[in-house]
Amino acid sequence: MNPYQPSREDFDQYMIPIYSPAPMIPVRGQGSRLWDQGGREYIDFVGGIAVNALGHLHPIVVNALIEQGQKLWHVANGFTNEPALRLAKKLIDSTFAEKVFFCNSGAEANEAALKLARKVGLKSGIANKNKIIAFNNAFHGRTLFTVSTGGQAKYSQDFAPLPEGIEHLPFNDLAAVKAAISDQTCAVIIEPIQGEGGVIPADIEFLKGVRQLCDQYKVLLIFDEIQTGMGRTGSLYAYMNTPVVPDILTIAKALGGGFPIGAMLTTDQFGKQFVFGDHGTTYGGNPLACAVAGAVFDVINTQDVLDGVLFRSKLFVESIQKLNAQYQVFQEIRGKGLLIGCVLNAHYANRAKEIITFAAEEGVMALIAGPNIVRFTPSLIIPENDIQEGFIRLGRALARFTQEK
Numbered sequence: 001m002n003p004y005q006p007s008r009e010d011f012d013q014y015m016i017p018i019y020s021p022a023p024m025i026p027v028r029g030q031g032s033r034l035w036d037q038g039g040r041e042y043i044d045f046v047g048g049i050a051v052n053a054l055g056h057l058h059p060i061v062v063n064a065l066i067e068q069g070q071k072l073w074h075v076a077n078g079f080t081n082e083p084a085l086r087l088a089k090k091l092i093d094s095t096f097a098e099k100v101f102f103c104n105s106g107a108e109a110n111e112a113a114l115k116l117a118r119k120v121g122l123k124s125g126i127a128n129k130n131k132i133i134a135f136n137n138a139f140h141g142r143t144l145f146t147v148s149t150g151g152q153a154k155y156s157q158d159f160a161p162l163p164e165g166i167e168h169l170p171f172n173d174l175a176a177v178k179a180a181i182s183d184q185t186c187a188v189i190i191e192p193i194q195g196e197g198g199v200i201p202a203d204i205e206f207l208k209g210v211r212q213l214c215d216q217y218k219v220l221l222i223f224d225e226i227q228t229g230m231g232r233t234g235s236l237y238a239y240m241n242t243p244v245v246p247d248i249l250t251i252a253k254a255l256g257g258g259f260p261i262g263a264m265l266t267t268d269q270f271g272k273q274f275v276f277g278d279h280g281t282t283y284g285g286n287p288l289a290c291a292v293a294g295a296v297f298d299v300i301n302t303q304d305v306l307d308g309v310l311f312r313s314k315l316f317v318e319s320i321q322k323l324n325a326q327y328q329v330f331q332e333i334r335g336k337g338l339l340i341g342c343v344l345n346a347h348y349a350n351r352a353k354e355i356i357t358f359a360a361e362e363g364v365m366a367l368i369a370g371p372n373i374v375r376f377t378p379s380l381i382i383p384e385n386d387i388q389e390g391f392i393r394l395g396r397a398l399a400r401f402t403q404e405k
């Protein structure tokens, strides 16, 4: 009568092999620590890829889940619900936006944004205003439309024929945008910091120039803040660190703190061009997800937590610099707030995966962003002593890594 005890080998047997998970299976989390099946403890510098922004089992969020879980989980979208309306108001009160659409993931938020941009283009009265400008190395999700908009052909080429009318340009190249944009363009989609593409921040001048071109050609500017939003960079959204305001903002990841939810935010002018029946989702904006996200939002949207991101960011960067002085593995540390990318130097080129494997063995979880970049996206409220302990462990990992070969 022993219950079935899953093992890592079961993954290979049962799961479609699109992931290559670590050898251990996490079973429990608390704050910025995780424990595996054997009771081994790990410091979490990954935070579910910028999702667990308040760590694991934050009491306020757990409470919101339990409270809503005992009230109402789901209603059909023939009905609205209180948690969705409360969350919508919070998102609107804290941004340029006046209208919200809820969905379940980042890809769905971008899918909605791109479809809305096409609809707005159609309604503009300008013939064929349906071209989308996106950027090399961008990541916008895995639906066919969003993966085609993303800027890494290896993620989309096997699924052709792909949606048409999407052009990819070099990131941060304003001249390229100027040359490509026209009356036929309906949208430009940008990550203010490319996350999956290697933690590459957009230049302010580039963003300002793109905004001007979008205004000139009546093009919707979409900011994909699925990774950079919800306090990750030290302000509630990364666009708030810039003089630029987008027309559409997409968020997900940290919005639910680990509960699946995404959102597309926009102005009245554009939001109302989606009309009854134009778009939809069964789960999107369900009361359980929105209640959890509402609690996450309230905790993150405080000066205390946002200032804490910049303080912790400094600790991270100083700790990385200190380790790097000893081991000389990185040539550059970039990003903002608690979205940090460390670029390997030529001697260790493309070996980021080995580093995070050693790190996990030493009890600290880290992430890659492509083969050449070690990435950190920890909880925004990770305790100082977890940061210290995490870097002691990372030091042991780098010692082993640099001694190899």
Ligand SMILES: *Cc1c(COP(=O)(O)O)cnc(C)c1O
Pocket: 104, 105, 106, 107, 108, 110, 139, 140, 141, 142, 191, 195, 196, 224, 225, 226, 227, 252, 253
């Ligand atoms: C993670 C991510 C997405 C996709 O989100 P999903 O929830 O996995 O669909 C889209 N854009 C960016 C910038 C992301 O980081």
